[in-house]
Amino acid sequence: xxxxxxxxxxxxxxxxxxxxxxxxxxxxxxxxxxxxxxxxxxxxxxxxxxxxxxxxxxxxxxxxxxxxxxxxxxxxxxxxxxxxxxxxxxxxxxxxxxxxxxxxxxxxxxxxxxxx
Numbered sequence: 001x002x003x004x005x006x007x008x009x010x011x012x013x014x015x016x017x018x019x020x021x022x023x024x025x026x027x028x029x030x031x032x033x034x035x036x037x038x039x040x041x042x043x044x045x046x047x048x049x050x051x052x053x054x055x056x057x058x059x060x061x062x063x064x065x066x067x068x069x070x071x072x073x074x075x076x077x078x079x080x081x082x083x084x085x086x087x088x089x090x091x092x093x094x095x096x097x098x099x100x101x102x103x104x105x106x107x108x109x110x111x112x113x114x115x116x
Contacts, residue, residue: 015057016041018064 020038023029029037045053 011061012042012045012057015060015064016045018068019060022064022067
């Protein structure tokens, strides 16, 4: 096993917590049952042989990291161009009829360095 026992427990605990969170959100498992899943997952990881537990924790760390990175990537909306090919374009905001867009915050009026 790892040389630092506290690091080992902390690592396995973090992996189990992340695993339960990902699985619980993916399958929409009720929050009441997630603690039970965490206990079962911890018992399974501790009960397997050391070489298999190290492999399982490594695989779970890689998979959970990839899952976290994937969920943080911003999904882009692609709008078609005139020629039909998609392009990542944000459409311009149309100002209201009076010429003032109330949804855009306006900077304060500053006339000189003493006004700042």
